């Protein structure tokens with residue numbers, strides 16, 4: 358069973374961590390559904406609890422979903438559950454972020470390749486390796502992203518608009534797009550972070566604002582529908598977002614509401630930048646139309662405000678931005694620009 362406990366108020370709480378108390382190994386998640394009001398951790402002692410945490414977005418965001426998948430396989434192995442069945446359940450928990458299946462497959466491959474007596478340890482070692490790689494990727498992306506901003510926005514003092522949440526909460530390190538913004542902030546070059554609320558689940562208002570406030574960034578929250586007015590006022594130097602899956606042609610699935618920002622950015626001649634690790638690039642998915650977009654319960658929309666009983670809601674979790682609207686994709690291997698199947702393949706072999 359899962360269990361909740363409160364953490365001390367100070368100190369950095371990682372999005373997830375592996376622990377081995379006497380009662381047996383557990384995966385501990387910072388429950389993102391409770392932020393920013395409460396910093397409460399969710400203790401996963403079995404894969405069912407972890408799968409429920411993934412589906413309810415207690416743990417969310419592409420890179421950390423990969424880590425959750427890999428640690429989930431390690432948890433099943435360490436607790437003596439059916440690892441093959443656990444891997445299937447985990448990989449199916451959410452369909453769009455390619456990292457989830459990637460993390461599961463990596464830990465499962467290590468488990469299968471090891472001798473039975475060391476298979477659980479091998480799965481855990483692989484999860485830890487992926488965790489370290491993700492942290493390193495996040496540092497490298499921050500460096501590449503900062504250099505790209507210097508190039509695209511001469512003079513510094515950036516005003517960056519972001520959507521959803523892409524910081525330390527979604528990563529083994531400082532994150533993707535928000536990791537770049539944090540690096541710019543630490544270099545004294547962030548003039549303003551514009552934070553989209555990100556309806557319906559408000560990852561921007563709840564999570565990005567939480568991370569920005571903790572880092573002391575100058576940030577302003579806006580209703581998603583106010584973005585157009587910001588562009589018209591000339592208040593945006595760059596849009597920076599993460600990704601859940603990047604197809605082989607560069608089409609990018611990210612939180613619903615990203616595509617309209619890309620259209621606005623093109624109209625207003627503002628760079629639109631995607632920041633994502635290599636593990637989010639899925640060369641086996643040929644194009645945007647082939648990306649499965651998760652459809653979530655309509656109640657996530659109808660619960661936001663009173664609507665007549667029985668109202669139906671359209672609630673795709675993601676949308677897909679075509680490559681021609683993306684100025685650059687920043688990965689740990691380098692920057693892809695212009696974004697085409699060829700330039701992407703060259704950087705993400």
Ligand SMILES: CSC[C@@H](O)[C@@H](O)C(=O)COP(=O)(O)O
Pocket residue numbers: 414417418419420454520521522523524527532533534560598599600601611612613674
């Ligand atoms: C680096 S995180 C990139 C994406 O995973 C993020 O922008 C996003 O869309 C997350 O969606 P969520 O539904 O909250 O998991």
